[in-house]
Amino acid sequence: MSPPASLEVDLVGVTDTSAIFVPDPLTVNGVPGWREKMAQMPTGVAAACSSDMFKSPSCYNKPKAKRFDHLLSLEAKSRQSSTLKGAARFLKNPGLISLGGGLPSPEYFPFEHLDIKVPTPPGFSPEATQKTGEVLRAGKHDIQEGKSLYDLEIAMNYGQATGAAQLLRFVTEHTEVIHNPPYSDWQCSLTAGSTYAWDTALRVLCERGDYIIMEEYTFASAAETAFPQGLKALGVPMDEQGMIPEALDDLLSNWDAKARGARKPYVMYTIPTGQNPTGATQSAERRRAVYKVAQKHDIYIVEDEPYYFLQMQPYGGEGAKPLPPPATHEEFIKSLVPSFLSMDVDGRVLRLESFSKVVAPGTRVGWIVASEEMLERFVRTFEVSSQNPSGISQIVLYKLLDEHWGHSGYLDWLINLRMQYTGRRDSMVHACEKHLPREIAHWVPPAAGMFHWIGIDWRKHPGIASGKTRDQIEEEIFMSAVDKGVLVSRGSWFLADKSVAEDKMFFRATFAAASSEKISEAISRFAESLRAQFGL
Amino acid sequence: MSPPASLEVDLVGVTDTSAIFVPDPLTVNGVPGWREKMAQMPTGVAAACSSDMFKSPSCYNKPKAKRFDHLLSLEAKSRQSSTLKGAARFLKNPGLISLGGGLPSPEYFPFEHLDIKVPTPPGFSPEATQKTGEVLRAGKHDIQEGKSLYDLEIAMNYGQATGAAQLLRFVTEHTEVIHNPPYSDWQCSLTAGSTYAWDTALRVLCERGDYIIMEEYTFASAAETAFPQGLKALGVPMDEQGMIPEALDDLLSNWDAKARGARKPYVMYTIPTGQNPTGATQSAERRRAVYKVAQKHDIYIVEDEPYYFLQMQPYGGEGAKPLPPPATHEEFIKSLVPSFLSMDVDGRVLRLESFSKVVAPGTRVGWIVASEEMLERFVRTFEVSSQNPSGISQIVLYKLLDEHWGHSGYLDWLINLRMQYTGRRDSMVHACEKHLPREIAHWVPPAAGMFHWIGIDWRKHPGIASGKTRDQIEEEIFMSAVDKGVLVSRGSWFLADKSVAEDKMFFRATFAAASSEKISEAISRFAESLRAQFGL
Missing domain, CATH: 3.90.1150.10 (Aspartate Aminotransferase, domain 1)
Structure with missing residues (x-):
């Protein structure tokens, strides 16, 4: 698959095309170079954006995801684009005065600037932050004043359901660096938190009366999200590595729709890493086996991964000499058990990502990764529900993760958390x-x-x-x-x-x-x- | 009705009970005095709270709301309290060490403080803010250090679905001062924005196939929220004052369930003030007439009121001398057309409140007001969906509205917006x-x-x-x-x-x-x- 048309257009004017079209997967150190070659960041009010603007060309050398239309709920199938957002295309006309959208004027946002004081790597502790931390400022008109790609004028206004391009770029790059999904048309969207994303997933994928597949012990709130929607849980037996693939295969192969009063389940909710409540982590091999069963029975996998970066050093027993932290970012990334997303050749995985355990739950910002087809159904739902996560949270995260830490500093932070x-x-x-x-x-x-x-x-x-x-x-x-x-x-x-x-x-x-x-x-x-x- | 048991307990130790039990409705100037007599603010991590902690005693001298169980959806009826949140009651035991909830430790929130620079009344313009604006700081441990009732340690962690007590108090008081609902057991909950609250309302109140009552021209996104849920719109003819009550009565009195293929509608969505798109504002008399029809046909009213404080001075025509702004807060409040909530003797109104048009849409924080029974069903939904609005947005709003402006400054700001x-x-x-x-x-x-x-x-x-x-x-x-x-x-x-x-x-x-x-x-x-x- 070649880069999307929009990307091709954006690449006009790039001089060193060899660096682009001999695609290597994106690395932490490769991000700054790739960014320089990329199209301009869309920085307008509620500017449309998608991960396609930020994925490296290596992504396009892969087959497309399968389609999963047949798994969509009636509700998801009947969602359409917002009428009012459709008119936004005329905004590009030069000189046009818009009396269209009911956006408040930024002069009425009662904020001149917002500062946060945050740690500077490697001084991550509260004590070190006091000494070496930096104050990051978001002003109201930083974009127009050339100070930043993101400012309060934009963050405080209405936004796109995908989230602001500025933060979407960061999570898209992060996703490529860490997971590098094996199909081409994956995309990210910010969410108003993973709990909300999971609630939305049920609306997008299920109908009343359906069963969903869960680990036999699971996050109680995830089950409680499902039950009032008329869903039942099919608990899959677990061992120390979590869900047992043979047990899953058995349950599905012997599904008796009549006795159960429900069609065979096709949505799986799993917490593959540091599972809540059992603490179990599925090994790479275990994940491959579960994925194979999912392919066999056409299961759509929702992997809820708040604890992915709370993978720890191997346990050595009392008195054992503590192992040194991973010496490089590459070593750190290699030490992580591969995600379902990273082995998802079909595009049958929705990954729920969260900042709650690695930055702060109060941001109420997470993101999802899925095939373009599935993601679009989520974005349509967000548009008329959460709209987008808090713009204040988004700019705070952008300032910290993108402008201050960058991917390199963020990985340092995650290694620190690991220790x-x-x-x-x-x-x-x-x-x-x-x-x-x-x-x-x-x-x-x-x-x-x-x-x-x-x-x-x-x-x-x-x-x-x-x-x-x-x-x-x-x-x-x-x-x-x-x-x-x-x-x-x-x-x-x-x-x-x-x-x-x-x-x-x-x-x-x-x-x-x-x-x-x-x-x-x-x-x-x-x-x-x-x-x-x-x-x- | 007397104050709830919790309030009675809280009032033990209050010396000047006469001031409490001769209940006058809360006024802007009365807030500070009333706060001094109130129970302590619950400031712990995800501390439980409700509007009952913050309503003045005058509220309890009123009849209770009617029950509307019969209007609840199957989904809403089957929602239960969160299992995990139930265990929180043991946290009160002195000396108890909790290994219960999976809350991250605040030492891992990478923020030392957050500052916002905001206007100080009456200097509301961006230019005045530069000169007389104030920098408000939220530190990480302000509560423990006695500097504030709210801090980053709390705001950055998980929270209650009602929102943080600190901000809930402000919106509860504001609701009482402005609307003073005529029944006793009304409550507020913060929301992740009004769009989300409306989406939730449909889930709480409707079943697939139902009609909802809307103005014949309405906010397109509100209709687009409803349609994928299998709902249809019944448009009510409008005049310059919006929805025509006689037309509404006609439509409902002559409802032909068989021909329509749907039961008689019982949920109304209305934008009573500065309606989108028509700009129409229902007069007090018009609202009373609509409410009467709602009572006759047992309609539940959802009043979406983002523009309530964008009520303007009467239009004088070109060249007319501009009218001076309202001279006092009382005069300003009196100038506002009364809300449905303010005339809601039955408790059949859900009020959707928003900060989008009066502070900034990017906060993604709004609130709802409804009877305790209805509100509880919303909170149960929020718990397993949005959880709560962004804690960063909440503390920013708290700092601005409560600590800096207070109700008096906020009304000054609203008068400024009016002009x-x-x-x-x-x-x-x-x-x-x-x-x-x-x-x-x-x-x-x-x-x-x-x-x-x-x-x-x-x-x-x-x-x-x-x-x-x-x-x-x-x-x-x-x-x-x-x-x-x-x-x-x-x-x-x-x-x-x-x-x-x-x-x-x-x-x-x-x-x-x-x-x-x-x-x-x-x-x-x-x-x-x-x-x-x-x-x-």
């Missing part, structure tokens, strides 16, 4: 090794994410003799822990399909929030309540 | 009076909003003789205007029910964006194209 979370995870696992009674408690050190998943041999509970049920015992352990001063989450809260009788018992403990000392104290309290409960 | 828009409207109407051919063009000076609605006697078009249709003539006028260098919007774009044959012809011109000179030039171009088209 921070490694330390937290280690504290958690050490505390478990030190305190928890191994007679009844078992765990696997998580390789990614925020969660430690502690299994309990509930059948050894003395209450069994007096007829206590599994659920009662789970409740008792939970409450006894609360009484001892520690809050953990009950595994049953995360069961995707609550109609299935639970055989196992787990508790989820996060190492994201509390300090090492608090984690150790909390696990010791939890151990105490387990010992008391089990009479150990 | 600005009055000037713009006058320029537009003067230009029309000067340039447009009255033989075929007619208009009414709008009393509110951003839009001027110009009617055209298309039957006088010479093309009629050669068999041109109304649609062709509209298209020709539109294109001829574009050719002359002015973009206006075609009235037909705004038809709610596109299956109805249009008899009239209008063009919408906004005075929000262009300068007075540009407006005059644009209207003169439009006049030129009209003269050319009509051979005048």
